[in-house]
Amino acid sequence: MAIVVTFDVPDGGRDLYETVIERVTGGKGFTRLSDIPSAGLIAHVAGPMEGGGWRVTDVWESPEALEAWAKTLGPVLADLGFADMQPSITPAHNVVVA
Template sequence: MTVLVYNKGVSWTRELYQTAFDRIMPDRSKPPAGLVVHIGAPLPDGGWQVIDVWETEAQFRDFMRDVVAPVAQEIGAPPFETKVMEVHNLLIP
């Protein structure tokens, strides 16, 4: 089942996000298995949000455990609030 993953980090900044992203995804031509789309953007009132679409929730959870969590711990990043939702329609023209 395809899922949308919404992450919100009110303590995150553009710089912190970019540092994490650069370490997590050093080669943009080789995205993790199952990742359909990734979007990082500022929140209107400060902080940062990340919106991903994954082929399965299991692929997302594995990536978080094996790749994201170690990097976040290494750089001392505060946690995101995460919501996972089933995707009803997905159109990528």
Template sequence: MSVVLVHEGPSFTRERYDEIVRRLAGRSRMESVADWPVEGLLVHIASEGERGFRVVDVWESEDACRRFAEKLKPILEEVGVDEPARLYPPHAFVSA
């Protein structure tokens, strides 16, 4: 079953997001799900939010999301993002 990951907060800024991407991908942008370090990403959205920068991901399974979290967590700590991400079960998911 797919899961929705939401990550946002005051310590999560656009600059920190860009640095996280550089560390994960080795370049300034990830433009395809193939650019992610683990398989299973269905959707990734990054934007300014009301409480800081916001990332919303949809993963094909909680297991895929956790594999990604294992790679992401040390980078978040290094760049100073303090807020934990939250996982939600989707009520509905429609894609093109």
């Protein structure tokens, strides 16, 4: 079952996002889903929130795929001072991709 994972980072912004991407991709950047070193990512969207902050929303194939990704993402977030950040996770009813 696909899941939707959303991180709202009120104290974050584009610079923090780019730093995370730099670290998790080993400096390769993120322009394709395959750039993320974990299988199961279906979609990714990131951008500013109204009123400030940054939002990242992913669709993962399964909770297990997210758990595997968390093993890479978690230490990076902890190193940047965001160890306690918890995403909102909801089941996806329908996922359509191009």
